[in-house]
Amino acid sequence: MAELLWLIPALPFAGALLLVLLGSRLPRALVTTIGVGSVGISAAVTLLLGIEYLSESPAFYHQVVWNWFNVAGFSPSVAFHLDALSMVFIFVITFVGFLIHVYSTEYMAHDPDYARFFACMNLFVGSMLVLVMADNLLLLYLGWEGVGLCSYLLIGFWYKEKANGYAARKAFIITRVGDTAMAIGLFMLFQTFGTLHIQTISTEAVQVWDTDARMAVIIAFLLLGGAVGKSGQLPLQTWLPDAMAGPTPVSALIHAATMVTAGVYLIARMHVIFELAPGAMMAVAVIGAITLLLAGCAALTQYDLKRVLAYSTISQIGYMFLALGVGAWSAGVFHFMIHAFFKALLFLCAGAIILALHHEQDMRRMGGLQKKLPIVFWTFLIGAASLAAVPLVSAGFYSKDQILWLQLAGENGNIWLYLAGLLGAFITSIYTFRMVFLTFYGESKTHVGHQPTMAIKLPLIILAVLSLVGGFIELPHNFGHVVLFSDFLSPILPTISVVPDFNRYEWMLQLLAAVVSLSGIFIAYLIYLKKPDLRASLHRSETAMAVHRFWHSGWGFDKLYDTLLVRPYVFLAKVNKDDVIDSFYTFLTRLAEAFHDLFSDSQTGLVRNYVMGIVVGAIMILTITIFL
Amino acid sequence: MSSIPMEAGLLLAGILFVIGMVSVMIRRNVIFMLISVEIMLNAAGLAFIVAGSHWAQPDGQIMFIFILTMAAAEVSVGLALILQLYHHLKTLDSDAANFMKG
Numbered sequence: 001m002a003e004l005l006w007l008i009p010a011l012p013f014a015g016a017l018l019l020v021l022l023g024s025r026l027p028r029a030l031v032t033t034i035g036v037g038s039v040g041i042s043a044a045v046t047l048l049l050g051i052e053y054l055s056e057s058p059a060f061y062h063q064v065v066w067n068w069f070n071v072a073g074f075s076p077s078v079a080f081h082l083d084a085l086s087m088v089f090i091f092v093i094t095f096v097g098f099l100i101h102v103y104s105t106e107y108m109a110h111d112p113d114y115a116r117f118f119a120c121m122n123l124f125v126g127s128m129l130v131l132v133m134a135d136n137l138l139l140l141y142l143g144w145e146g147v148g149l150c151s152y153l154l155i156g157f158w159y160k161e162k163a164n165g166y167a168a169r170k171a172f173i174i175t176r177v178g179d180t181a182m183a184i185g186l187f188m189l190f191q192t193f194g195t196l197h198i199q200t201i202s203t204e205a206v207q208v209w210d211t212d213a214r215m216a217v218i219i220a221f222l223l224l225g226g227a228v229g230k231s232g233q234l235p236l237q238t239w240l241p242d243a244m245a246g247p248t249p250v251s252a253l254i255h256a257a258t259m260v261t262a263g264v265y266l267i268a269r270m271h272v273i274f275e276l277a278p279g280a281m282m283a284v285a286v287i288g289a290i291t292l293l294l295a296g297c298a299a300l301t302q303y304d305l306k307r308v309l310a311y312s313t314i315s316q317i318g319y320m321f322l323a324l325g326v327g328a329w330s331a332g333v334f335h336f337m338i339h340a341f342f343k344a345l346l347f348l349c350a351g352a353i354i355l356a357l358h359h360e361q362d363m364r365r366m367g368g369l370q371k372k373l374p375i376v377f378w379t380f381l382i383g384a385a386s387l388a389a390v391p392l393v394s395a396g397f398y399s400k401d402q403i404l405w406l407q408l409a410g411e412n413g414n415i416w417l418y419l420a421g422l423l424g425a426f427i428t429s430i431y432t433f434r435m436v437f438l439t440f441y442g443e444s445k446t447h448v449g450h451q452p453t454m455a456i457k458l459p460l461i462i463l464a465v466l467s468l469v470g471g472f473i474e475l476p477h478n479f480g481h482v483v484l485f486s487d488f489l490s491p492i493l494p495t496i497s498v499v500p501d502f503n504r505y506e507w508m509l510q511l512l513a514a515v516v517s518l519s520g521i522f523i524a525y526l527i528y529l530k531k532p533d534l535r536a537s538l539h540r541s542e543t544a545m546a547v548h549r550f551w552h553s554g555w556g557f558d559k560l561y562d563t564l565l566v567r568p569y570v571f572l573a574k575v576n577k578d579d580v581i582d583s584f585y586t587f588l589t590r591l592a593e594a595f596h597d598l599f600s601d602s603q604t605g606l607v608r609n610y611v612m613g614i615v616v617g618a619i620m621i622l623t624i625t626i627f628l
Numbered sequence: 629m630s631s632i633p634m635e636a637g638l639l640l641a642g643i644l645f646v647i648g649m650v651s652v653m654i655r656r657n658v659i660f661m662l663i664s665v666e667i668m669l670n671a672a673g674l675a676f677i678v679a680g681s682h683w684a685q686p687d688g689q690i691m692f693i694f695i696l697t698m699a700a701a702e703v704s705v706g707l708a709l710i711l712q713l714y715h716h717l718k719t720l721d722s723d724a725a726n727f728m729k730g
Contacts, residue, residue: 605726607661611652 002052002061004045005080008090009133011042012126016119023115035118036101039125043094053087059491062135076196081135085492088333089132089265092340096257097125099459103348104249106455107355111247117157121253124150128258132265137186137196140266144182144230147259148175154254155246167245174239178229182266185222188215202272209276220273220280223266224287231263232314233321234291238557240314241298244306248351251306255313256344264320264336268329271493275327281412285325289420292318294555296427300434301551304361305350308435311554312387313343315424319403322421326413328406329493330486335399337485338470342386342396345463349380352456353439357446363435368444375457377440379464384436386467388429388521391514395471400425401513402474405506409498422516429520437528476506637678644671658713658720662706669699 015038023031053061060083067077082090101121108117127146134140149172156168186196192208192215193201209216227233232240240260244251254260267274267284274281292315299311316339323332354361356373370377386396404425407418452460474485486495527535538544550556578586648668655661673695680688710720717724 603729605729607722607725608653608656615649615653 002049002082003063004049005061005063005082005133006065007045008042008049008094009080009126009129011038011045012122012129014038016122016126019115019119019122023119026115028114031115031118032105035115035122036098036105038122039094039098039101042125042129043098046090046094049082050087050091053082059083068139073194074190074196076136076138078139079135080133081198082133083492084489085265085268085333086132088337088489089261090129092261092337093125093128093132093257096340096344096463097128097253099462100249100252100257100344100348103252103351103456103459104247106453107249107351108247113157117154117247120150120153120157121250124154124253124258128262131262134198136198137189137201140198140269141183141186144226144262145179147230147262148172148179151175151243151254151259154250155243157246157250161245164245167239167242171239171243174236175229178226178236181222181229182226185219185226188219188222192219198269202270205272205276211276212278213276216273217277217279220270220277221283223270223273224280224284227263227266228287229263230266231260231317231321233263233287233317234294235557237291237295237314238554238561241307241310241554244304244310248306248347248354251310252344252347252351255309255347256340260313260317261320261336261340264317264324264332267321267324268333268493271324271329274324275494278412281325281327283325284321285412285414285417288318288321288323288325289417289424290318291315292322292424293420293427296424296431297551298554299431300427301548303363305353305363305366305435305439306347306361308363308431309343309346309350312346312428312431313339315428316343316387318424319400319421322417323403323406326407326410326417326496327494328403328410328496330489330495331399331402331406333489333493334474334485335403338386338395338399338467341463341470342383342394342467345379345383345460345467346387348456348460348463349376349383352376352452352460353380355456356448356450356452358449360446363438365445366439367442368440369448370440372444372448373452375460376452379460380440381436382464382467384432388432389425389513389517390429390521391510391517393468395467395469397514397517398471398474398476401476401510404513405476405509406496406498408509409503409506410496411498422513425513426516426520429517430524433521433524434528437524441529476510634678634682638675641671641675641678644668644674656721656723658710658722661722662703662710665706666699666703669695669702 015034018034019026019031026034049061060081062079062081064077064079067075069075101118104117104121108114111117124147127143127150129143131140131143131147134143152168152172155171156165158164159168189201190196193204195201205216229236243254246254274284295311295314295318299308299315302308302311316335320332320335320339323329323335353366353369353373353376356369356376357366360366382394386394388394389397389400391397404418404421407413407421408415473482475482527538553559645668648664648666648671651664652661652668655664673692676688676691676695678688680686680691713725714720
């Protein structure tokens with residue numbers, strides 16, 4: 001079975017290639033079969049491999065497909081490495097990706113560029129699979145850049161709108177900032193180890209460097225730069241809300257299965273280096289904590305349904321960074337998996353709503369959809385419960401509670417990080433249920449046009465089930481004590497040791513988290529449903545509105561970067577429109593042109609003049625031969 | 629047979645050559661230009677004959693025969709070209725054929 005490893009990324013690539021070359025000439029049904037089928041078979045292969053992996057439980061599967069190149073002793077191969085960490089990621093990518101593909105067949109059914117859409121989606125899934133299965137960092141970087149390219153292609157999918165093209169370029173350029181940092185980190189890794197093979201680096205790093213070695217810290221920070229760019233964390237988060245310009249299934253794919261979780265994967269994969277650099281670990285946690293708070297506040301004030309979800313993704317990835325930063329590796333990856341389920345679910349529900357309301361995305365013009373879109377309502381409610389971490393029933397509660405608990409109980413725990421996480425959970429449940437109440441309750445404001453069919457309903461129901469039961473594979477110590485997930489990851493990611501006498505407080509902290517989550521929902525209920533005058537009085541207050549505007553603009557980061565970077569750059573470009581260095585070369589061409597004009601005047605086309613030229617020349621030569 | 633001095637022969641050849649050359653330069657009618665070129669060729673031929681008789685060698689006369697043959701060929705090609713020129717431009721003015729002006 002293990003020799004089928006290469007099929008998992010190869011199938012989506014093959015699908016993309018077929019659709020790029022022939023897509024516009026094939027009938028729609030065939031395009032659907034290729035586009036959805038390639039990812040579907042890939043998911044089936046993943047399932048088979050997963051079953052075998054679980055029953056055999058080897059350390060890892062490894063397969064060299066071919067040797068990429070060999071330059072001066074540096075010979076990275078196109079080789080795939082499958083261990084527990086990769087297994088979790090490819091499971092989420094192929095399965096959630098497959099469900100999103102199925103959903104897209106209806107969502108994009110009337111789009112003229114149907115084949116182009118599926119070609120890009122397949123390429124996206126394929127690149128992400130290469131990223132998480134690569135056995136060396138160069139191949140990982142290839143997938144990393146492939147994902148960036150596909151995000152550009154898909155965010156700007158409806159390229160006739162100018163704003164979409166702008167959003168696509170923004171996503172590409174901002175993630176490029178992080179990618180450059182990461183590339184420099186890879187160069188330094190190669191300089192130290194002479195290879196980019198991940199396993200070799202992981203085993204040798206401990207021998208080469210002491211804890212806090214300067215080189216290790218620098219490399220960890222550079223890798224963190226790459227992760228921050230791709231995962232939309234502070235200070236490179238501004239591209240993610242604008243990435244909503246793409247079709248909704250694309251948003252679901254970017255936010256749940258691919259792209260933004262690449263940063264989480266990179267940090268988890270290179271955890272050895274991060275453990276050698278406690279400063280960088282702390283930075284990961286602090287970035288996560290600040291990001292989750294800032295993005296949560298920004299999500300509170302958005303009116304665009306998809307933008308709320310975008311900010312909530314930034315915030316939830318903040319939680320993953322928080323977990324990774326204190327060394328709770330498996331808790332971070334667990335939250336990634338659960339987040340993938342409920343965030344894909346929420347985005348797909350949002351897509352169904354947007355489709356039903358004729359591409360209306362403003363929540364102020366929604367409302368009363370509870371009765372009209374019952375399936376979407378129930379599944380959205382389940383996703384929202386998971387996002388808001390409603391205690392006991394939702395998967396999100398177990399994953400988030402684990403992160404919060406380890407902030408205090410873990411060896412690197414910190415009360416401030418815990419409080420930030422708790423406050424973030426409170427904000428999360430407010431904005432989540434604000435979304436639910438504004439969209440599904442109250443009176444109906446827009447006519448419902450399109451009722452979702454099976455292709456939309458089925459992915460929603462499957463994801464909703466996963467969002468409910470997904471949490472039961474990892475339950476807290478005092479409550480069931482199921483550790484299937486962390487046991488599965490324990491050979492790859494070191495387990496976090498818990499301060500021993502802390503265990504008796506665990507139930508208190510869980511109670512606190514539950515109360516925080518429920519009170520957030522209650523506040524949202526008060527403001528947005530029960531007491532409309534409370535909301536009106538908020539709207540009258542001058543300071544509240546100023547804060548609202550500030551948060552609505554995402555803490556003014558766009559404006560800040562605009563004044564600090566974009567404007568000076570555009571100004572410089574304008575001043576230096578005729579490139580200074582270029583002027584030397586323009587001078588050369590001007591000179592050549594002048595000579596050309598001069599000599600072309602001598603070509604009169606008159607035979608007499610040519611004869612004259614010959615005679616004068618002959619006389620000159622004669623004179624020279626006679627007198628010299 | 630009273631011999632003509634070589635200088636006189638060469639002077640005549642030189643004068644003829646210059647006349648031919650100047651008229652190629654100042655004439656605009658293509659036929660006259662062709663005639664002028666013939667004059668220049670004959671001047672060169674005369675110089676060969678004079679030199680051959682001065683050194684009592686047959687080479688000069690052989691060269692003259694060559695020049696004569698070449699001139700015949702040249703005239704036939706030249707006349708054909710003139711015919712084509714006239715056919716296209718309806719004139720024999722060489723200045724009218726200045727299509728190659730840069």
